[in-house]
Amino acid sequence: xxxxxxxxxxxxxxxxxxxxxxxxxxxxxxxxxxxxxxxxxxxxxxxxxxxxxxxxxxxxxxxxxxxxxxxxxxxxxxxxxxxxxxxxxxxxxxxxxxxxxxxxxxxxxxxxxxxxxxxxxxxxxxxxxxxxxxxxxxxxxxxxxxxxxxxxxxxxxxxxxxxxxxxxxxxxxxxxxxxxxxxxxxxxxxxxxxxxxxxxxxxxxxxxxxxxxxxxxxxxxxxxxxxxxxxxxxxxxxxxxxxxxxxxxxxxxxxxxxxxxxxxxxxxxxxxxxxxxxxxxxxxxxxxxxxxxxxxxxxxxxxxxxxxxxxxxxxxxxxxxxxxxxxxxxxxxxxxxxxxxxxxxxxxxxxxxxxxxxxxx
Numbered sequence: 221x222x223x224x225x226x227x228x229x230x231x232x233x234x235x236x237x238x239x240x241x242x243x244x245x246x247x248x249x250x251x252x253x254x255x256x257x258x259x260x261x262x263x264x265x266x267x268x269x270x271x272x273x274x275x276x277x278x279x280x281x282x283x284x285x286x287x288x289x290x291x292x293x294x295x296x297x298x299x300x301x302x303x304x305x306x307x308x309x310x311x312x313x314x315x316x317x318x319x320x321x322x323x324x325x326x327x328x329x330x331x332x333x334x335x336x337x338x339x340x341x342x343x344x345x346x347x348x349x350x351x352x353x354x355x356x357x358x359x360x361x362x363x364x365x366x367x368x369x370x371x372x373x374x375x376x377x378x379x380x381x382x383x384x385x386x387x388x389x390x391x392x393x394x395x396x397x398x399x400x401x402x403x404x405x406x407x408x409x410x411x412x413x414x415x416x417x418x419x420x421x422x423x424x425x426x427x428x429x430x431x432x433x434x435x436x437x438x439x440x441x442x443x444x445x446x447x448x449x450x451x452x453x454x455x456x457x458x459x460x461x462x463x464x465x466x467x468x469x470x471x472x473x474x475x476x477x478x479x480x481x482x483x484x485x486x487x488x489x490x491x492x493x494x495x496x497x498x499x500x501x502x503x504x505x506x507x508x509x510x511x512x513x514x515x516x517x518x519x520x521x522x523x524x525x526x527x528x529x530x531x532x533x534x535x536x537x538x539x540x541x542x543x544x545x546x547x548x549x550x551x552x553x554x555x556x557x558x559x560x561x562x563x564x565x566x567x568x569x570x571x572x573x574x575x576x577x578x579x580x581x
Contacts, residue, residue, distance in 0.1 A: 255338055258389050265393060266334050269469025270476060271445050278327040285328050288321035318343070318485070326442060326480045333484025334475055336493045337385040343485070379508035381501055391508075392500055395465075400510040404462045411456050411467055414506050418471070419449045421502075423495040426488070427474050442481055447473040464507055471499045 267275060292314055299311045307315070322328045322341075332341055382388050395401040405411055419428060428449045433439050439446075452470050455461045461470065475496045482488035 254386055258386055258393075259335075259339060261393050262335065262339055262389055263331055266331055266472060266476070269472050274327065274445060274476075278331065281325040281328050285321050285325045288324075292321065323483065323485070329484045330476050330480035333479035333489050334472075334493065334496060336497060339385065339389070340493075379505060379512055381505060381508075388500070388504070391504055395468075395504070395507060398507055398511060400464070400514060401468075401507045402463055402465050408456050408459070408462075410506070410510075411461060411464070412453075414464070414467065414502060415449070415453055415456060418499050418502050419453075421495075421498050423491060423498055424449060426491060427478070427495060436481065439481060443477045445473065445477070447477060449474070464503060464510075468499075468503050471496070471503075 267278075270278075295308070295311055296314065299307050322332055335341060382391065418424060430446060430448045430450065431439050431443075447470055452461065452467065452474075455470070456467070461467050475492045478492045479489050482492075
C-alpha cells in the first residue's frame with residue numbers, strides 16, 4: 221500500500237512538472253465564420269490590377285511578416301503562462317505599442333489597410349487612435365436611415381445596394397461573372413459619366429491630382445506605379461480603359477498607393493477607405509443598372525410581320541421575278557376616292573402613268 225501511494229505521488233509530481241498544454245488561438249474563421257469566409261476572397265480582389273512587380277514584393281514581404289508574427293505570438297503565449305513573473309522588455313514593448321509586424325511592411329499594410337467595417341483588422345485593446353480620430357473629425361459619418369416616403373415624386377432607381385458590408389462584398393466578388401462588368405465599351409461616354417460621378421465625391425479631393433514629390437518625401441522611391449483620377453481620365457479618353465473592370469482596377473491602385481505610403485492606420489488611410497467604399501458603391505450601381513437595362517431590352521418582344529404586310533411583300537417579289545409585269549395577284553383595285561382616268565386616255569388604252577394630268581395639253 222505504501223509503495224502504491226508513493227508511486228501515485230511520483231506520478232502526480234511528474235504530471236505537475238509538465239508545462240500546461242498551449243491553448244490554440246481561435247482563428248477568424250472559428251470566431252466569425254461569415255467574416256472568415258469573406259476575408260481571403262476580399263484580399264485577393266484587392267490584388268486585381270496591381271502590377272506584377274508589386275505583387276512579387278508583396279509576397280516576399282508577407283513571408284517575412286508571417287515569421288515575425290509567429291515569433292511575437294510565441295512570446296506572448298509564454299508571458300501568459302507565467303502571469304506572476306514580470307514581462308520581458310520585448311513583451312512590454314509589444315503591449316505598449318500599437319505597431320504590429322504588418323505595419324512594418326508597406327505592401328502588406330496596404331493590402332490589410334483596405335479592409336473596412338466588419339472585415340477590418342481590430343485595433344489593440346488600449347488603442348488611443350479612436351479618440352484621436354474623433355477629436356480630429358476623421359471618423360466616418362454615421363449613415364442616416366432613410367425614411368420610407370411612398371408619396372415622394374422622386375424616381376426610384378432600378379437597383380438597390382445592400383446595407384450590410386458582407387452582402388456588398390459578395391456582390392463585389394460576383395462582378396467578375398457579370399458580362400456588363402467586363403464588356404468593352406465602344407464609346408467612352410458611360411465610363412466618363414462614372415468617372416465624373418466618382419471624382420466629384422467629397423472623399424476624392426486628395427486623389428484628383430498627382431502627388432507632388434516635394435510635398436511627400438520618399439514617395440517616388442516607395443511608390444513605383446503612381447495613379448490618380450486625372451490620369452484615369454486621360455486613359456479613358458485614350459481608350460486604355462475600356463470597361464468598368466479596367467476603371468475599377470485603376471481606382472484600386474490609387475487606394476493601394478495611398479495606404480502603402482501613409483500607413484493603414486494613418487489619417488489618409490481612413491480617407492482612403494472612405495473613398496474606396498464610395499467608389500465601390502458607384503461601380504456596383506453602374507454595373508447592376510446596366511445589367512437591369514440589358515435584361516429589359518432582351519425581354520422586349522419583337523413586333524411580328526402581319527399577314528397583310530407579308531402578302532404584299534410576297535406579291536411584290538413575284539412581280540419582280542416576272543420581269544416587272546404585274547400578275548393578277550398584284551393588281552390593286554383603285555380606291556373609290558382616287559381620280560379616274562380622263563375619258564380619252566381610258567378609251568385609247570393609256571396607263572395611269574402615261575396619262576397627262578387633267579387640264580394639261
